[in-house]
Amino acid sequence: MVKSDALQVHLKSLNSAASLKPLYIFSGDEPLLMMEAMDQLRATAKKMGYTDREVLLQERGFDWSALLSAGQTMSLFGDKRWVELRIPTGKPGRDGADALKQFSAQIESQSVGSEGPDTIFCIILPKLDGKTKTSAWFSALDEAGMAIQLDSLDRSQLPQWIAGRLKKQGQEVQSGPDGQRALAFIAEQVEGNLIAAHQEIQKLGLLHPAGVLTEEQIRSAILKVARYNVFELTEAMLAGDLPRLNRMLDGLKGEGEPLVLILWSVTEELRILSKLKAASDAGESVQNLMRANRIWGNKERLYPIALKRVQPLRLRRAMQVAAGLDRQAKGLHAAELPADPWDGLRLVGNLLR
Numbered sequence: 225m226v227k228s229d230a231l232q233v234h235l236k237s238l239n240s241a242a243s244l245k246p247l248y249i250f251s252g253d254e255p256l257l258m259m260e261a262m263d264q265l266r267a268t269a270k271k272m273g274y275t276d277r278e279v280l281l282q283e284r285g286f287d288w289s290a291l292l293s294a295g296q297t298m299s300l301f302g303d304k305r306w307v308e309l310r311i312p313t314g315k316p317g318r319d320g321a322d323a324l325k326q327f328s329a330q331i332e333s334q335s336v337g338s339e340g341p342d343t344i345f346c347i348i349l350p351k352l353d354g355k356t357k358t359s360a361w362f363s364a365l366d367e368a369g370m371a372i373q374l375d376s377l378d379r380s381q382l383p384q385w386i387a388g389r390l391k392k393q394g395q396e397v398q399s400g401p402d403g404q405r406a407l408a409f410i411a412e413q414v415e416g417n418l419i420a421a422h423q424e425i426q427k428l429g430l431l432h433p434a435g436v437l438t439e440e441q442i443r444s445a446i447l448k449v450a451r452y453n454v455f456e457l458t459e460a461m462l463a464g465d466l467p468r469l470n471r472m473l474d475g476l477k478g479e480g481e482p483l484v485l486i487l488w489s490v491t492e493e494l495r496i497l498s499k500l501k502a503a504s505d506a507g508e509s510v511q512n513l514m515r516a517n518r519i520w521g522n523k524e525r526l527y528p529i530a531l532k533r534v535q536p537l538r539l540r541r542a543m544q545v546a547a548g549l550d551r552q553a554k555g556l557h558a559a560e561l562p563a564d565p566w567d568g569l570r571l572v573g574n575l576l577r
Contacts, residue, residue: 225251228261230372238268240338241339248345249369250262251371253350254375256418257374262348276305277306282309282312291309304341305344321359322361324365325360332367379411384407387407393426394435406439413449428441462493463530464534466574483553501531545561545571
């Protein structure tokens with residue numbers, strides 16, 4: 225499985241239909257990045273004659289024979305075909321797994337001539353967990369074609385991503401601290417919502433000519449369209465980023481996110497952090513414990529940083545506050561805590577700075 229930069233290299237190397245793969249598999253949970261990557265590939269394929277498009281959606285009662293027969297069915301107009309299969313859950317089930325393995329073998333048995341494959345298949349999946357990536361059906365697809373993993377942008381990458389988008393439409397921010405502050409402002413307004421971010425950046429292109437944008441122009445044009453989730457909230461907590469944590473709490477509260485769910489997630493992170501802290505102090509391997517607790521991705525980097533930063537007394541106090549907030553959310557009295565549990569969550573974040 226390759227990353228998005230490998231796809232870009234592949235696209236640049238395509239000089240004829242014979243260079244195209246008969247099968248591409250896209251996996252990711254960021255709709256904008258998925259859509260743009262697929263559009264790039266499809267536009268390239270369309271120039272090479274793949275103009276007949278068919279879309280299959282795997283849902284309850286889906287007939288997997290439709291996929292197996294798609295490559296053998298000729299276009300009514302004699303055009304080369306582009307066939308998409310969308311698997312929204314990423315779980316094809318037993319019948320689907322068997323069909324995908326059979327389909328992969330069918331793809332590998334086909335001979336591709338100088339005019340390229342008659343049909344290009346594109347399978348769209350959500351972000352896959354480690355178990356699914358090692359499953360027999362996905363491994364078969366990966367071997368038969370090109371599997372691309374499109375990772376979501378980390379918060380730290382967002383300002384640079386915004387600057388790149390502005391550059392594509394002939395705009396840029398001011399140099400120095402003013403420009404960096406403007407990029408940080410946009411990132412705060414659009415975090416967690418790349419499609420809306422894309423639209424806001426396009427709006428700047430419509431409102432202002434090419435060239436340098438001032439911070440004032442940006443602040444007057446960009447709307448607050450950020451969307452947060454509980455996973456990102458706990459990342460901010462582990463990073464000790466209190467301003468970001470407070471913005472997220474405001475956003476989640478405004479969106480009506482259930483307080484009980486957030487409390488459970490925060491408490492779970494505190495429990496794991498406490499366990500890792502005790503293990504670290506006892507000389508045990510933190511890396512082994514992180515693997516045992518299925519800590520992957522960005523949190524694999526954040527936990528060791530938090531362990532070095534957070535003092536044991538403050539961690540214990542944070543756990544006491546979280547336990548009190550749980551009682552408070554259930555309608556029970558919790559002494560020495562803010563009346564609003566959302567403010568209590570800010571207190572937890574402050575203790576982990």
